[in-house]
Amino acid sequence: MIGTLRESLAASPLPRLEARLLWQRVLGVPHAWLIAHDADPLEPAQVAAYQALEARRLAGEPIAYILGVREFFGRDFQVTPAVLIPRPDTELLVECGLRAVRALRAPRVLDLGTGSGIVAVTLALERPDAQVRATDCSAEALDVARMNARVLGAKLLFSHGNWYDTELGSAGFDLIVSNPPYIDAQDAHLGRGDLRFEPAGALTDGADGLQALREIVQGAPDHLAPGGFLCVEHGWDQAAAVRSLFLRRGFADVASERDLSGIERVTRGRLPAGFS
Numbered sequence: 001m002i003g004t005l006r007e008s009l010a011a012s013p014l015p016r017l018e019a020r021l022l023w024q025r026v027l028g029v030p031h032a033w034l035i036a037h038d039a040d041p042l043e044p045a046q047v048a049a050y051q052a053l054e055a056r057r058l059a060g061e062p063i064a065y066i067l068g069v070r071e072f073f074g075r076d077f078q079v080t081p082a083v084l085i086p087r088p089d090t091e092l093l094v095e096c097g098l099r100a101v102r103a104l105r106a107p108r109v110l111d112l113g114t115g116s117g118i119v120a121v122t123l124a125l126e127r128p129d130a131q132v133r134a135t136d137c138s139a140e141a142l143d144v145a146r147m148n149a150r151v152l153g154a155k156l157l158f159s160h161g162n163w164y165d166t167e168l169g170s171a172g173f174d175l176i177v178s179n180p181p182y183i184d185a186q187d188a189h190l191g192r193g194d195l196r197f198e199p200a201g202a203l204t205d206g207a208d209g210l211q212a213l214r215e216i217v218q219g220a221p222d223h224l225a226p227g228g229f230l231c232v233e234h235g236w237d238q239a240a241a242v243r244s245l246f247l248r249r250g251f252a253d254v255a256s257e258r259d260l261s262g263i264e265r266v267t268r269g270r271l272p273a274g275f276s
């Protein structure tokens, strides 16, 4: 019989951090409160609510979906099973985009495959003068992105459709960013761990993992202003192939950037001013 938080934490098969996060959600309190009140008696309804969340976690459901929130670039983003769970690696994509437009006033920015909106919303908040548009082929994902933009106070436009085949407005963009699905459809990891719960269309392009990247790189020059930048995230072993796609499409200053693990994770390039 569980009577206190201390007893519950001691009895839980979950890692201590996860059990604490679930208790914070059940009680609606910060971490410090849990420490100060770990000997307080719990209500049976609170114990039952905790046990329901614990059972979901033990069944493998990602903690971000159970809590409905994940931190990215210092802000809390709402997440649902309709969107990819934000990854820390994607902060590199945001940093790459911010560097690309740092010398521009009121840059025009396009985020392809926005998911929960982490990239577009962060760019709009870090560069309040930017005109940001975000797209996705999933209407459910766009609903989540819109909610995050509203809650975090970011101003941006959203469009629904297949990559560039959507309402983009007339302007050439100074920056296109994308973290597209890039896992090979045959990759066994898709059937393991957290990935089992994430939307398949956010993880894999249904082909060799480079198909979405090919389409994005191929279409970018038609939507970039002269001198505009394209920055894309990709898999740990795809950097050379992605650089090759950029170079064959006529991009200049092509380079890949490494994430905190030293892996080439983001590739960028600039459309030459005289591109034709």
Ligand SMILES: C[S@@+](CC[C@H](N)C(=O)[O-])C[C@H]1O[C@@H](n2cnc3c(N)ncnc32)[C@H](O)[C@@H]1O
Pocket (backbone or CB within 6 Å): 083, 084, 085, 086, 087, 090, 112, 113, 114, 115, 116, 117, 118, 119, 135, 136, 137, 138, 141, 161, 162, 163, 179, 180, 181, 182, 201, 202, 203, 212
């Ligand atoms: C890897 S997730 C990235 C989500 C978010 N930008 C992030 O970094 O967390 C890829 C996103 O691309 C979207 N997507 C997949 N295929 C697409 C397509 N053909 N056109 C537009 N969006 C697509 C998915 O719905 C998903 O939201």
